[in-house]
Amino acid sequence: MMKRRTYLKAFVFMSCCLSFINILVTLQAFRGLENNDKVVDLLISQKLVNALNNGTLNSRNKIESARQHTSETGNANTVRRNNSTKSEIDSVNIEKNNNNTKQIQPENEKKKRYGSMYRPLNFVPNTTHDKSHMVPYLSNDIMKKYLALPESNYTQRVMILTPIRNAERTLDTFKTQLASLSYPHHLLSVYFGESGSTDKTFEKAQMISQDLKSLQNFTDSRVINLKMAGGIHGNDNFRHKKEFQKYRRSFLANARNRLVRYAFKHGGVFDHVLWIDSDVQEFPSDLVQHLLFARSDVVATSCLVKSHEFKGIYDCNSWRETALSLKHQSQMPQDELVLECYAETERIFLPYLKIEGRIVKLDGVGGCALMVKADCFRSGLLFPEVVYKRHIETEGLAKMALDMGYSVVGLPFVEVFHKKRS
Known part of the structure; x- marks a missing residue:
């Protein structure tokens, strides 16, 4: 034991x-x-x-x-x-x-997959189904490939038209951008169409017009009082409320139509009309050359906004229809207005069509930087001031242009940058 x-x-x-x-x-x-x-x-x-x-x-x-x-x-x-x-x-x-x-993944990690300013992508992603409104930064090598321009002896005259209202604070930057255009200045004219400003926009635009002619050798530059009463006043967020858009964009269409009619009456001979909004703060110096390179009747660029190291879509009016968007519109009355950026889209926005190349077909266009052949306006094309096939103003112009047999395209690699909304 x-x-x-x-x-x-x-x-x-x-x-x-x-x-x-x-x-x-x-x-x-x-x-x-x-x-x-x-x-x-x-x-x-x-x-x-x-x-x-x-x-x-x-x-x-x-x-x-x-x-x-x-x-x-x-x-x-x-x-x-x-x-x-x-x-x-x-x-x-x-x-x-x-x-x-x-x-x-945390939110910042998710954003990085789109390509940031500091981490650009080395390939062109297929973003045709993206709903985020973020736009990838691409490497310089990729951008140079899709933005290369042939040497050319330019002779076409371009009339730049810019509607303005309460734009006093943005006009200096806009003038700098216009002066930096590399297209021959003796082939360029600039007309500002002012209406309803409560600041010194008109006086500021007059000073800028004088400088563009005397110092920058533009063929012509003027400021026209469009003598229009009304419109939506207030900051950007207020003016972009959905309930105001039918009236607001009808007013803008009227201003554009008045300005282009004045240009045809007083601007001499020109071949193209280039619409640029005065609050577009940055555009490439060869913007005109890229738009002419498309050889189309109506040409739009991608209009974006910068936010820190990322960039996103600002102008939602440049898009292509899809089978789903056309199906839903077929069930709507012809005079019902369809608006983008106020709900999840059924279209494909221009910046997301890069996978198809440097020139792509569109069904709607925005007005941040938009070129239209002068002959299109001479033949009766205009900015609809009432709803045309469920669209108005620039988008209505694209619908009307297609019905008239004109070509409507976009340049997804050519990007202009709008100021942020206030």
Whole structure:
């Protein structure tokens, strides 16, 4: 009986010693893991913890095997030190890897996949189904490829028309952009159409017009008082409320039509009309050359806005119809106005058509930077002041142009940048 007790005590003692040795070996293994911050696999680490608690790892070989597997998992996210609590470990986002673990991306990480100013994409993505209104930055090599222009001896005369109201603060920047145009200035004219301003827009535009003629050698530059009462006043957010759009855009269409009629009466001979909004703060110096390169009756550019290192769509009026959008419109009355940017779109916006190349077909156009052949206006094309096929103003012009047999295209790689809404 005494011998049995002695053997039992010896066995218990040896078991305790072995357990203690196993714990020391396991802790040593964890110290090795602790220094491998870049490649720690959360699942393997959790197995080690469970194994330690259950006493199932009883040899150095098993621990070394786990360490080797951990070091081979090169694309796992970094996990906190091994003294982290379980809640801290569970809160770590794990990137999807060979273990099929799922990554939960923060919002900034999601944005980066679109291509930022500092991380441009080296390929043209297919964004035709994108609903985010974000537009990827592309690398300089990609942009140069799609913006290359042939050498040409330009002779076509271009009339730049710009409606203005309460634009005093933006006109200096606009003047700088106009002066930087590389198209021969002696082939350019600029007419401003002012109406209803409550600041010194008219006086400011007159000073700019004089400089464009005397200092920049533009053929002609004038400021015309369109003598129009009414319109929607207030900041950008107020003026863009949905309930105001039918009246607001009818007023804009009227202003555009008056301005172009004045240009035809007093502006001499010209081949193209280029509409540029005065609050477009940045456009390429070769803008006119790109628009002429399209060789189309109606040509629109992508109108965007910059936000920190990202850019997004500003003008939602340049788009292409889809089967779904046409189906829904077929069920609407002809005089019902369809507006973009006030609900999820059923169309494809111009900036998302890059995958198709540098010139793409459109069904609607915006007016931020829009070129129309002068002969189109001479033949009766205008900006509808009432709803035309469920559209008005610039979008209505595109619908009317297509009905008249004219071509309507967009340049998704040519980007102009509007000021942010106030």
